[in-house]
Amino acid sequence: MLNIYKRAANDMKDGLRLSAVWMALAKEDIGDQHRNTTLGPLWLVVNYLAFAASFIFLVRVGRDDPNYPAFVATGLLVWFYMMDVITNSVTLFLREENFIKGTTLPISVYVFRFFAQSVIRGGYALVGCIFILAVSGSAPTMVWLYSIFGIAILVMTAPAVIIIFAFVGALFPDSQFLITNLMRVGMFLTPVFWTYEGTGGIRHFFYYWNPFTYFLEIVRFPIVYNMVPVTPSLIAIGIGCGLWISALWLLGRLCRRIVFYL
Amino acid sequence: MVSISAHNVGLSYRLGRKLSLAPRDLRLPVDQRISEHGRARYVRALDGVTFQLQAGDRLGLIGSNGAGKTTLLKVLHGVYQPNVGHVERIGKVDALFNISLGFRPHASGRRNIVLRGLINGWTRYQIEERMDGIIEFSELGEFIDMPFKSYSQGMAARLAFSVATALEPEILLMDEWIGAGDPAFQEKARDRMLELTQKAGIIILASHNHQLLKRICNKVLELDAGRVKAFRPAEEAFSKS
Numbered sequence: 001m002l003n004i005y006k007r008a009a010n011d012m013k014d015g016l017r018l019s020a021v022w023m024a025l026a027k028e029d030i031g032d033q034h035r036n037t038t039l040g041p042l043w044l045v046v047n048y049l050a051f052a053a054s055f056i057f058l059v060r061v062g063r064d065d066p067n068y069p070a071f072v073a074t075g076l077l078v079w080f081y082m083m084d085v086i087t088n089s090v091t092l093f094l095r096e097e098n099f100i101k102g103t104t105l106p107i108s109v110y111v112f113r114f115f116a117q118s119v120i121r122g123g124y125a126l127v128g129c130i131f132i133l134a135v136s137g138s139a140p141t142m143v144w145l146y147s148i149f150g151i152a153i154l155v156m157t158a159p160a161v162i163i164i165f166a167f168v169g170a171l172f173p174d175s176q177f178l179i180t181n182l183m184r185v186g187m188f189l190t191p192v193f194w195t196y197e198g199t200g201g202i203r204h205f206f207y208y209w210n211p212f213t214y215f216l217e218i219v220r221f222p223i224v225y226n227m228v229p230v231t232p233s234l235i236a237i238g239i240g241c242g243l244w245i246s247a248l249w250l251l252g253r254l255c256r257r258i259v260f261y262l
Numbered sequence: 263m264v265s266i267s268a269h270n271v272g273l274s275y276r277l278g279r280k281l282s283l284a285p286r287d288l289r290l291p292v293d294q295r296i297s298e299h300g301r302a303r304y305v306r307a308l309d310g311v312t313f314q315l316q317a318g319d320r321l322g323l324i325g326s327n328g329a330g331k332t333t334l335l336k337v338l339h340g341v342y343q344p345n346v347g348h349v350e351r352i353g354k355v356d357a358l359f360n361i362s363l364g365f366r367p368h369a370s371g372r373r374n375i376v377l378r379g380l381i382n383g384w385t386r387y388q389i390e391e392r393m394d395g396i397i398e399f400s401e402l403g404e405f406i407d408m409p410f411k412s413y414s415q416g417m418a419a420r421l422a423f424s425v426a427t428a429l430e431p432e433i434l435l436m437d438e439w440i441g442a443g444d445p446a447f448q449e450k451a452r453d454r455m456l457e458l459t460q461k462a463g464i465i466i467l468a469s470h471n472h473q474l475l476k477r478i479c480n481k482v483l484e485l486d487a488g489r490v491k492a493f494r495p496a497e498e499a500f501s502k503s
Contacts, residue, residue, distance in 0.1 A: 018383075020380055020386070021380045021381060024376070024377055024380055025377065028366055028369060028373075028377065031368070032366065032368050035368050098360065098363055099363065099364065099381075101336075101341065102341070102359050102360045102363045103341070103363070103381065104339060104340040104341055105381070256343040257275075259341060259342060260275040260276065260342075
């Protein structure tokens with residue numbers, strides 16, 4: 001067991017040492033995705049703004065909640081990041097098959113390459129989120145700083161999620177379709193644009209038993225309610241630790257064998 | 263002193279019978295290297311491969327298709343980990359397997375040199391140091407700053423060849439002899455390859471071209487169904503050809 005974690009740690013260490021490789025490839029990936037467009041990666045901001053504005057406008061009709069734009073803006077920021085990470089991780093090793101079979105780069109290089117991409121994309125969405133918060137008149141307070149801590153937890157959990165879903169996708173190719181569909185449905189089962197006021201019922205279940213909720217709340221709570229989300233933070237950290245333990249176990253166990261599954 | 267040796271190297275792997283909703287192929291394997299244990303199928307790709315090479319050795323790997331030549335090269339490179347035996351490498355190992363790997367169509371030739379260099383494990387300084395030589399050798403001139411996708415097939419091959427061979431290998435692994443471009447460039451490429459083989463401490467070249475191996479190599483390892491059939495001097499191996 002210890003050897004498995006040692007192997008995973010070595011792979012991660014070697015991957016981190018090759019940051020110049022994965023950073024360069026990640027930047028190229030983002031550039032390629034928006035090549036030949038006038039706005040380039042700014043389309044990421046536009047996409048986020050268009051989606052968020054539509055939701056705010058459509059769902060806000062009949063509501064009298066001045067915090068709702070901030071609620072949706074922060075909710076979508078986190079949800080889009082989680083959805084991007086999960087749905088694209090499933091095909092990660094399949095996309096990197098030629099590299100995995102043709103080089104001796106550590107497996108974590110591919111994880112970090114995609115992680116860097118996801119952070120860059122999330123960064124553009126964050127610009128859009130800040131814009132909505134500014135336009136909607138939300139007044140920043142010191143408690144908002146806690147959202148940065150929430151974002152840090154979210155981002156630090158992402159590589160673990162990428163490792164897990166990348167192995168799942170390589171071992172079980174059908175999972176890419178299952179997971180894509182689950183994430184589409186998941187958006188409506190997660191309090192991204194709906195609120196829960198403790199009234200019980202089905203929303204109670206989807207609010208408390210949905211792990212995504214806690215990652216949403218650690219970023220959203222300080223901004224929308226001006227409160228420090230202590231319990232959601234502890235739960236999110238707990239989930240993050242669990243994911244890292246599982247991810248490192250998978251990495252250590254399969255990093256040398258994944259080449260045979262592709 | 264560079265050296266590479268394989269000690270009783272064996273590689274078996276589970277056949278990629280992935281968890282899938284698709285119907286399964288229930289036919290029984292006919293190849294003796296494929297075995298079934300319960301619901302799993304295993305391929306024995308290499309079995310008991312042992313040899314040792316010292317500085318100055320040029321090994322030709324021969325054998326029919328599927329004999330295990332590419333697999334052995336990948337084990338020696340470290341892409342595959344053997345599950346029996348071990349490989350000892352003293353010296354930096356470079357491989358020329360897929361020279362076009364990692365080239366990005368939208369990036370310029372120059373940017374592709376940087377990216378390919380990073381993938382090869384070169385430092386920024388080494389990339390800068392080799393950049394002019396690579397551009398000059400590829401004969402791309404001002405096209406080097408054009409997108410890779412705008413290159414003709416020959417230009418792309420010239421660039422890929424120039425980057426791939428801008429190495430200073432101690433142990434060089436090659437899956438087939440590589441060449442590129444028009445007849446004039448091919449001659450240049452041949453010279454570069456010969457130069458590379460002379461510079462490298464050890465070369466292992468897998469090929470079906472026995473004339474080439476006879477010219478380049480001093481030792482030959484013949485594989486058959488993943489096992490060493492013969493490991494002998496090249497003159498002896500090619501004495502009839």
